[in-house]
Amino acid sequence: MALSHRRRWGLTPQDLDFANQEREIEIVPMVRLPLTSSNDGPLAPQFGPFNPPQKAKVPLWFALQMKKKGKCRIVVPGWLSVASLEETLREETSSDDFSPLPRDYVELSNTLLHLASDDFPLHSSSDKVKILLKDIREARQAKIRVGAGALNPVHLAMPHLSSMEILELRPTFSTAFQRLRELNPEAERHEAIAGMWLEKEGEARRRAELGEFERGDAQEGMEEEY
Structure with missing residues (x-):
């Protein structure tokens, strides 16, 4: 069976959504509950006990x-507040760097x-949050397009x-990297050299002093290590 274009490149947005379901988040229980599981299976994970208004993760x-089931409300993370998103948007539009938002x-x-959406504070209405997130996404996408100009055969x-x-x-850049490598046969050797400087600086310094990085025959030794 032929794979979809996205599947050929690995994960899909649905995969990320599924994985995200395991991330921890704070809640405020609405009712008192003992240790609670999601189903009746013997291996079902248990959570709690829950004692309102004490928060739980x-x-x-x-x-x-x-x-x-009406048994809790979700505590919206602070970075999703209107004030925090407005600050993030200012950073995204005034700097070439990307703001360190959660992955x-x-x-x-x-x-x-x-x-x-009803768990967002009144001063952080979901409609306002949606608008700010859209603006942040667009600002980051614009910087990504600019950053693509710095693409080289080794890294971005x-x-x-x-x-x-x-x-x-990933799909676009993977294809671009491959094309650049084809245009620059030395790219793989340069990548190996860069990796050695990061992981084995002492060895890289010794080889540089001996001039090995200037000779093509040094590639063989690096391939054995990487």
Whole structure:
């Protein structure tokens, strides 16, 4: 069976959403509960006990189950407040760097806005949050397009990209890297040299002093190590 275009490149957005269900999030229980499991199976994980109004940390999927039954409200993370997102947007639009948002900020914000919008504080209405997140996403995407101009056969440095942003970029950049490697046969050797400087600086310094990096025959030794 032929694989979809996204599947050929590995993870899909649905995979990220599924994995995100295991991330911990805070809740405020609405009822007192003893140790509680999600089902009656003998191996089912247990959570609790829950004592209102004491907060508790549980996996996102369990928090959503409890919320659906009216047994808790979800504590929206501070970085999703209007004030915090406004500051993030200012940083994104005034700096070439990417703000250090959580790696799963896209998946988590989508889930909470869709399934727990009533848990957002009154001063951080879900509609305002949606607008700010959209503006932040667009600002980051614009910087990604600019950063693509720095692509070389060895690497592309874009710290603080989220999992979803990396997923969206991977097919395009994987193809571009391959094309650049074909145009620059020395790229693999340069990558090995860069890796040695990062992982074995002493050995890299010795080889540089001996001039080995200037000779093509040094590639064989590096291939054995990497």
